[in-house]
Amino acid sequence: MLESLLYFIQQLINGLTLGSAYALIAIGYTMVYGIIGMINFAHGEIYMIGTYVAFLAITAMGMLGIEYLPVVFLFALLSSILVSSAFGWSLERIAYRPLRGSNRLIPLISAIGMSIFLQNYVRLGQGSRDVALPSVLTGGWTFGPDDGFQASLSYMQLLIFIVTFISMSLLTSFISRSRTGRACRAVAQDMKMANLLGIDTNRIISLTFVIGAALAAVAGVLLGMQYGVANPFIGFIAGLKAFTAAVLGGIGSIPGAMLGALILGIAESMTAAYFSSEYKDVVSFGLLVLILLFRPTGLLGKPEVEKI
Amino acid sequence: MPKTISRKLLISSAIALALSGTAQAETLKIAIAGPVTGDVAQYGDMQVIGAQMAVEQINKAGGDLTLEAKVFDDACDPKQAVAVANMIVNEGYQYVVGHLCSSSTQPATDIYEDEGILAVTPASTSPEITKRDLKMIFRTIGLDSFQGPTAGRYIADTIKPKMVAVIHDKQQYGEGIATAVKSTLESKGIKVAMFEGISKGDKDFSALIAKMQKAGVDFVYYGGYHPELGLILRQSFDKGFKVKFMGPEGVGNKDISTIAGEASEGLLVTLPPAFDTRPENKALVDAFKAKKQDASGAFVMTSYAAVQVIADAVKGAGTQDPMKVQSYLRANTFKTPMGTIGFDAKGDLSSFDFEIYTWHADGTKTAVQ
Known part of the structure; x- marks a missing residue:
């Protein structure tokens, strides 16, 4: 009895960690969709770049002999956010802005092109092999009897929860309280009208891409430290899962993306725990199909009034 | 045409x-x-x-x-x-x-x-x-059909584990070898407690590892390539799940030590003979x-x-x-x-022996037998 309970708790922790990571990436998809109504298919690559920058930053700190963890972590986080945001901003300038106002499919294709470009850009610069980083933060707590199954929560998992929670709270209060946040919401509601009222829509759209990229960078740093491995192709699967989470929660809705990501993470973990890892993806995508059948706008999405 | x-x-x-x-x-x-x-x-x-x-x-x-x-x-x-x-x-x-x-x-x-x-x-x-x-x-x-039995016989005769998990990556290569290992083990009377596939490209195996821990698995065979096994080893090590792992030649290259670090020490690998x-x-x-x-x-x-x-x-x-x-x-x-080789009617080598090696954390290997 106790063992089953501990096992359940363990799998819940695993699922929540996975879900938190998906959530950070999913926000980027949902924000861009919410504002310009397009999917940014190069978002997974921004996450991948965030991981690489974090690896470089942590290695650089190691070479300088700085091992005090908070300093290393903050430095990795800041440099990764800075570089990824620059990539997010350029992505919008190159692949979206020149095509604004054209058929919706065209920026979609250019985003896929950017995704392929970024993958190969990193591959040529860093090589196609896996790069690895020794675990920076090790250890954790274990619960349960010494001779039976023990549930464990590692410090790294806790760090992922805390950082995700802080990032999400900051983002939510920024969108709902600040002046720029209000401008974001206005652009999302009606871009043309917002423009007429004197909001610099170009700046808001750039900002959206930058915020999305910054959160993807946070995910890149955290997951890079958690798994310790990166290659130029990790963005694809991470992006696919995060995109699913965003659609599940209702694309365009920020709380929806968080909820969708947590549900997805827990569903994957529980399927692997009680059925088989083989059916993990079947269950998560099956869930997506079911939810879209009964709620086409996703869990928290609002039915969109066609603006055209 | x-x-x-x-x-x-x-x-x-x-x-x-x-x-x-x-x-x-x-x-x-x-x-x-x-x-x-x-x-x-x-x-x-x-x-x-x-x-x-x-x-x-x-x-x-x-x-x-x-x-x-x-x-x-x-x-x-x-x-x-x-x-x-x-x-x-x-x-x-x-x-x-x-x-x-x-x-x-x-x-x-x-x-x-x-x-x-x-x-x-x-x-x-x-x-x-x-x-x-x-x-x-x-x-x-x-062939996998040689490699699987070589691994299976070694597990059954030398290691004699009580609870075996066989994991694979659902690809033709990985699942093929995993299936061959499973049937060899079963023919030798060793029960395979878990036989599961994972997805290629996955990064998080914590759910799978917790499951193996709970089942009391004391030996894991993995059919697939090194990126996934490297992460499984690393995460198992961090979770305190320290049992023997074994894999086919698809995991046997230096990158597994890069990924898994000290967790790759002692990994068993079946490899073609070291011709060099x-x-x-x-x-x-x-x-x-x-x-x-x-x-x-x-x-x-x-x-x-x-x-x-x-x-x-x-x-x-x-x-x-x-x-x-x-x-x-x-x-x-x-x-x-490779020595003197010939081909049979199917185009396969007329004979080929895989050998078992122990992998080390620094990316080197030593022959077991």
């Missing part, structure tokens, strides 16, 4: 030319097809350096056959492998060394067989590839060293041998006609860095 007709015309005119007595040195064009990019590109590197070294050595030795090789990249992706195979056909190659991943070799060899191109794979170990009565497909490596440590290959290994290349990769010598048997068979048969060369290959034995 007009394409085939024109090829036959070309071949016959080439033969006619050859027969007309011009004693000029002939050029034999060989396509090297394998993953030069992608996440298993390091195996492609082994294949390319092995094959190119063979081309170089054979050309240096002289004779009236000059080899010319070109590398084609299939990225270990079945779709791209088909595109590459068509490209090889269109560029007029009659001999292929490749492909590397079984899932790429399978569709590509269908095309080669139809077009009368002779292919020798130095790395694909799936039994399915030579099960289809193909004439033109050979391999210079053993044999005394008779010393000169060849020195030639690799001179080019700053690593001859110890599992597919370096098999790729070398693949090029060499093609060249020897073309010389022996006295023609570049792939049909005649394939019957020559089946009928004769060839002296290669």
Whole structure:
């Protein structure tokens, strides 16, 4: 009895960690969709770049002999956010802005092109092999009897929860309280009208891409430290899962993306725990199909009034 | 198909030319097809350096056959492998060394067989590839159906675990070996408690590891490649799940130690014999060293041998006609860095032994037996 309970708790922790990571990436998809109504298919690559920058930053700190963890972590986080945001901003300038106002499919294709470009850009610069980083933060707590199954929560998992929670709270209060946040919401509601009222829509759209990229960078740093491995192709699967989470929660809705990501993470973990890892993806995508059948706008999405 | 007709015309005119007595040195064009990019590109590197070294050595030795090789990249992706195979056909190659991943070799060899191109794979170990009565497909490596039982017998006879988990990556190669290991273990009376697939490219295996911990698993066999096993090892180590792991040659390269670090110490791996440590290959290994290349990769010598048997068979048969060369290959034995090898009716090696090695955290290995 106790063992089953501990096992359940363990799998819940695993699922929540996975879900938190998906959530950070999913926000980027949902924000861009919410504002310009397009999917940014190069978002997974921004996450991948965030991981690489974090690896470089942590290695650089190691070479300088700085091992005090908070300093290393903050430095990795800041440099990764800075570089990824620059990539997010350029992505919008190159692949979206020149095509604004054209058929919706065209920026979609250019985003896929950017995704392929970024993958190969990193591959040529860093090589196609896996790069690895020794675990920076090790250890954790274990619960349960010494001779039976023990549930464990590692410090790294806790760090992922805390950082995700802080990032999400900051983002939510920024969108709902600040002046720029209000401008974001206005652009999302009606871009043309917002423009007429004197909001610099170009700046808001750039900002959206930058915020999305910054959160993807946070995910890149955290997951890079958690798994310790990166290659130029990790963005694809991470992006696919995060995109699913965003659609599940209702694309365009920020709380929806968080909820969708947590549900997805827990569903994957529980399927692997009680059925088989083989059916993990079947269950998560099956869930997506079911939810879209009964709620086409996703869990928290609002039915969109066609603006055209 | 007009394409085939024109090829036959070309071949016959080439033969006619050859027969007309011009004693000029002939050029034999060989396509090297394998993953030069992608996440298993390091195996492609082994294949390319092995094959190119063979081309170089054979050309240096002289004779009236000059080899010319070109590398084609299939990225270990079945779709791209088909595109590459068509490209090889269109560029007029009659001999292929490749492909590397079984899932790429399978569709590509269908095309080669139809077009009368002779292919020798130095790395694909799936039994399915030579099960289809193909004439033109050979391999210079053993089969999963040899490798699985070798691993299974070692587990059952030497390790004698109580609770075994067999995990695979749902790919043709990984699942094939995992299935062979499972059936060998079961035939020896060892119960396989878990048999599960994971998704290629996954990063988080915590749910799977917790499940194995709860089931009290004391031995894990993994069928697949190193990126996933590296992470499984690393995460198991962090979670305090420290049991013996074993994998096929797909996990046996230095990158597993890069990924898993100290968690890769003690991993058991079935590998083709270390041909590079044999005394008779010393000169060849020195030639690799001179080019700053690593001859110890599992597919370096098999790729070398693949090029060499093609060249020897073309010389022996006295023609570049792939049909005649394939019957020559089946009928004769060839002296290669892998020892003297021959092929059976299916195109497989007549004998090939995998050996068991213990992997170390610094990326080296030591033989177990």
